[in-house]
Amino acid sequence: MxxxxxxxxxxxxxxxxxxxxxxxxxxxxxxxxxxxxxxxxxxxxxxxxxxxxxxxxxxxxAAIPADGAIEGSPAEIAEQLTAALSAKLAEEPAAALAALRAMFSHPEAADEVRKAMTAQQRQVADQLSGDDALARSGVIGALTLGLVVSRHLVKLDGLDAAPEELMAIAGPLIEELVTG
Structure with missing residues (x-):
């Protein structure tokens, strides 16, 4: 019952x-x-x-769920970030897309997206070495955001490919950004 x-x-x-x-x-x-x-x-x-x-x-x-803790060796961090992006490319992240679409006209949505992205960016930056760790983690965040928005909202040509195909291109970029 x-x-x-x-x-x-x-x-x-x-x-x-x-x-x-x-x-x-x-x-x-x-x-x-x-x-x-x-x-x-x-x-x-x-x-x-x-x-x-x-x-x-x-x-x-529209609350954006966190991807979880990002930690470990550079190889583990790169693997965690690529796995999170791959999942977002495979299945539409409904809450995140609602927040992203609304952020252009609704200030609270923009704040929500910014807080979620900033928290993850800082968490990643704390795990990276080098003086440019924060900038590199910001580029990783922008790459992730750009791919998710371009695939699911804008529906750009070429981004309807299988997530594995997209990750074959984006994965090495993320790995390079993580290792510096």
Whole structure:
């Protein structure tokens, strides 16, 4: 038997999944609470009861999950970074794309993306040697961001290739940036 708490958790997750899809497709401004409710097979009142406002729903839906700790030898760091990028190329990172699409018109989304990217950039830089470690980790972040946006949002020609093909090109670049 499903408990009330479990039903609530499932409903919240269904609403968040719908919100990620819609914010990713249409951005913050063009997505309505009613659209989210419809996509989630719910009603707008329930969405508001669970999340309070469209802004709070967006904040939760567009929260960018961390890739996890990046640490180890340079070879291990390069492997972790290439694995994370490969996963983002293989499957659309819905929350990240919702935040990225909305960041151009919604300041809170831009702050969310910047905080997530900066935290990871600093974590990587702390593991690298050399005076230019922060700059190299920034280039890795920009490469990652650029590939994900270009593949999933802009849909640039050539970037619809298999993730393995793209990583055959991007992987050595990341390795070179990690080792300096």
């Amino acid at each position: 499903t408990t009330r708490a479990e039903q609530r958790r499932r409903t919240e997750e269904r609403i968040l999944r719908a919100a990620r899809e819609l914010f990713g497709e249409y951005g913050f401004d063009r997505t309505t609470v009613r659209m989210v409710a419809t996509r989630a097979s719910s009603d707008a009142g329930l969405v508001m009861r669970y999340f309070g406002s469209k802004e709070q729903l967006f904040a939760q839906a």
